[in-house]
Amino acid sequence: MDYGIWSILPPLIAILLALTTKQVFISLILGIFSGAMILTDWSFFAAVNMTLEEIVAIFSEAWITKTIIFSFMVGGLITVISASGGVQGFINYLTQKRDIVKDKRGALLLAYITGLIIFIESSITSLVSGTVARPLTDKYKVSREKLAYVCDSTSAPVCGLIPLNGWGAMLMGVIGVQIANGVVDGTSAELLAKSLPFQFYSIIAVLAVGYYILTGNDWGPMAKAEKRAAEKGLLLREGATPMVSEEATATPPKEGIIPNMWNMILPILVLIFMMPLSLYITGAGNILQGSGSTSVFWAVITAVTFAGFLYVIQGLMSLKEYIDYIYQGIGAIVPVAILLITAFAIGNVIGYLETGEYMASLVEGRVSGAFGPAIVFIMASLMAFATGTSWGTFGIMMPIGIQMAVAMGAPLYPTIGAVVSGGIMGDHCSPISDTTIISSMASASDHIDHVNTQLPYALANGAIALVLYLAAGFMI
Known part of the structure; x- marks a missing residue:
């Protein structure tokens, strides 16, 4: 069934309510319910049942x-690492023994560099950056919104630009289908590699983060957040609700423990190195064919287990204490998990309504080839903003974008780059995006505050990228 313009209603309701009420969970539930109303032909009780069933069904x-x-x-891992004295030991090393991080710029650069070098998976990138840098950014009065921005804008963009990860596997898969269908020639790896220089938004986003860190020239809501933190010492806006509790994000070392940075570094190294190993195993020897979800799952389970052996063997804590800290950390993540569940559920409802296909149909075959990359970038951005998923956007827009490029005579590589960049940009702007939610969690920021402060930067970066896509369309 073709739902037409009605398919846009659920994501629109969820996004507008989230931005105006700042209650993301309720906004997502109402977005799911409105979609269910459409799908059940406006039957209230059937829509209520479908809403509940969809939330349960995501676990299938x-x-x-x-x-x-x-x-x-x-x-759990973050909490037990903090309790082991690992985080405090790392802070002491950087600020006292080595005098490496001396101010807020150094603390933010630590998060930035961490985001650049850990490109194995966007969620891990955000979480490691936030975990490592947050104690230092708190010490030097950096707003949580600024840290969330750094975590968010060095996760997906970097993973897209260095696709030796699950991102690369996914993108080559959707490109490969078009090759198999005879739409384009070549190999998926070749086409993806040649499109990397045209991921304009991703490139600009990464450079912009570095610029704002080095110069401090923040503007808009971000400037107000930074001024609040610097002058009043308020890392969060008064009345804001961090994605995880302050107790969980600032778990002190267990009494009597001598802080040691290796109690943090070793488990994180295990987490990082398990990712490519898991991709290699799940891909039967081909890292680019591995399962991203399985790999992050294996990686974190291994890291948590390793941390337990490390701390218990050292006598830092008993097995019971270790388990208690894990439970404490898991409890702090419950609000995040609830938001992720509802974000995934609304994504499924939007899929039933074929919102992405409808949005793409509005311009398909109606523009000249020179405008192709720019139009694809705009459509991918809007689609990712509305659906809250960059990967879902890639799956829908990559076939459409490639086929449009061939039919219109638009340059192929900029068009592929526009799909990827647009998906990431829309994700950065969307309050219902799972990766944006995880970045808020990693920085212990209020989620809507993170969205509101990052949005102007993302739009500015997107405007520059749009100009570059227009130039590429006419010049290549």
């Missing part, structure tokens, strides 16, 4: 369940 998809468990386990 293994990759979603693994992602939620991953979030729980990361919460």
Whole structure:
């Protein structure tokens, strides 16, 4: 059934309510319910039942369940690492022994560099950056919104630009279908590699983060947040609700423990290196064919287990204390998990309504080739903003974008780059995006405050990228 313009209603309701009420959970539920109303032909009780069933049904998809468990386990890992004295030891090393991080710029650069070098998976990138840098950014009075921005804008963009990860596997898969269908020639790896220089938004986003860190020239809501933190010492806006509790984000070392940075570094190294190993195993020897959801699941389980052996063997805590800290961390992540569950559920409802296909149909075949990359970028951005998923946008827009490029005579590589960049940009702007939610969690920021402060930067970066796509369309 073709739902037409009605298919836009659920994401529109969820996004507008989230931005105006700042109650993301209620906004997502109402978005799901409105979609269910449309799907059940406006039957109230059938829509209520469908809303509840859709929330339960997401656990039937293994990759979603693994992602939620991953979030729980990361919460446990962060808490137990803090209790072991690892985080405090790392802070002492950087600020006292080596005098490396001396101010807020150094603390933010630590998060930035961490985001650049950990490109194995966007969620892990955000979580590691936030975990490592947050104690230092708190010390030097950096707003949580600024840290969330750094975590968010060095996760997906970097993973897209260095696709030796699950992102690369996914993108080559959707490109490969078009090759198999005879739409374009070549190999998926070749086409993706040649499109990387045309991921204009991703490139600009990464450079912009570095610029704002080095110069401090923040503007808009971000400038107000930074001024509040610097002058009043308020890392969060008064009345704001951090994605995880302050107790969980600032778990002190267990009494009597001598802080040691290796108690943090070693488990995080295990987490990082398990990711490519898991991709290699699940891909039967081909890292680019591995399962991203399974790999992050294996990686965090291994890291949590390793941390337990490390701390118990050292006598830092008993097995019971270790388990208690894990439970404490898991408990702190419950609000995040609830938001992820509802975000995935509304994504499924939007899929039933074929919102993405409807949005793409509005321009398909109606523009000249020179405008192709720019139009594809705009459509991918709007689609990711409305659906809250960059990967879902890639799956819908990559076939459409490639076929449009061929039919219109638009340059192919900029068009592929526009799909990826547009998906990431829309994700950065969307309050219902799972990756944006995880970035808020990693920085312990209020989620809507993160969206509101990042939005102007994302739009500015997107405007520059749009100009570059227009130039590429006419010059290549």
